[in-house]
Amino acid sequence: MNLREEKKVLERIVIVGSYLKNGNHQEFEDLLEETKLLAKTANLDTVNVFTQGLPKYKSDSYIGKGKLSEINEYCKVYNVNTLVFVDNLTPSQAKFISKYTLTNVVDRTELILSIFAMHARTSISKMQVELAQLEYSYSKLRNLWQHFSRIVGGVGTKGPGESQLEIDRRLVQKRISFLKDKVNTLKKVTHEQRKNRENFFKIALVGYTNAGKSTLFNTLTKSDIYVADELFATLDSKSKILFNNETKIILTDTVGFIRNIPTTLVSSFHSTLTDVIDADLLLHVVDASQSGIEARIHEVNKVIKDIHADDIPKIMVFNKIDAIEGITSKFLLKSISLSYNNSIYISARNKTNIAAITAKIQEMLRLKNNEKKITIPIELKSLISFLDKKYSGSKKLYLEENESYEYTLSISESEFAEIKKQIDKYHELQFINS
């Protein structure tokens, strides 16, 4: 039986969120909805939601103390022991709330990490999650340790509490470095495996969690990998080879992104994200049926930039068009997609317009095959500004040793010949003048 079919509701929780009164309320609503889905994915039963608009964030208690008392009363009556927060909390906020309400306090990162822990299947992803969890709690504990050693130890003294804290700290550090070593060794193995893919055209499916990446992967490869209306259904990349006449294409499904993704997770999952970094083409899958499309695109682009994959050509795939309701939403989507060069509307589940993706991939392949590298001395300023304008978004590298730019361009033969002529002429003049 699939492990995920055995799910039981484990714990009753209350979700808590505060927002700025003069902030973007729709964004907060989206965050709240997302937290509910995260909680559902983590097998938690949300029995109530408490929110409060504030003139400014509360650094000590996160939410007003009156509201905390109200939550406290509710939890006592309805026998709820855990509060889940829509945001991350500082160590002192978490400590304060936990003491004030006598409940377990779970913040956004901890909730996400618990889902990652539930969904981890392979040994590398299990270790990556444990590493991220330890690093996150370590960063929180470090503040408490500092606090304790100030009150227990004082200057020049060594209290009994301090030595226990020291032992705990050393144990955690030891486990962290053990896991880091292990993960690095496994990374090397996967790196070796990846080397065999060098002759493939590598396509990676990227996007916000629940966008429909795995559904599209299944549709494109006629596979049957796990798809679910839950967050972070996929943690381990999954690849499959496709054939396109002579070119071998390798398609990879990857872990989904989320706003305010815990930084420890990004670094722990770096080896999984290598599939994205190594790709020749990204299919950025977007759930077009939900509000907050642009915010989610923005979050995904942020991670892509963080891992230095932002110069990889990209196709924007607006998915779930079957579920878009109302003409206004359709117009909104149209206006969003207009700002992207390559965008396609599909329904991965209903297999609508899949041919458009295959056609676009063929087009990108042709472009890649026509790609040419051109090295242009920095003195040829007008040629450089012409190329920057015409081929904005193409790869451009500064070569320090010969003071020139190297462009990788998908360019016609005639234009390539024309540019080469200008460069040759420049070098000829240099030679005559030397």
Ligand SMILES: Nc1nc2c(ncn2[C@@H]2O[C@H](COP(=O)(O)OP(=O)(O)OP(=O)(O)O)[C@@H](O)[C@H]2O)c(=O)[nH]1
């Ligand atoms: N209505 C509709 N639902 C879809 C479509 N494509 C996917 N879904 C649903 O969206 C949910 C998420 O799909 P997945 O393919 O698991 O999404 P994912 O991007 O791989 O998600 P993670 O692995 O969690 O990051 C599932 O319930 C799918 O059935 C679509 O075209 N239309």
Ligand SMILES: [Mg+2]
């Ligand atoms: Mg998936």
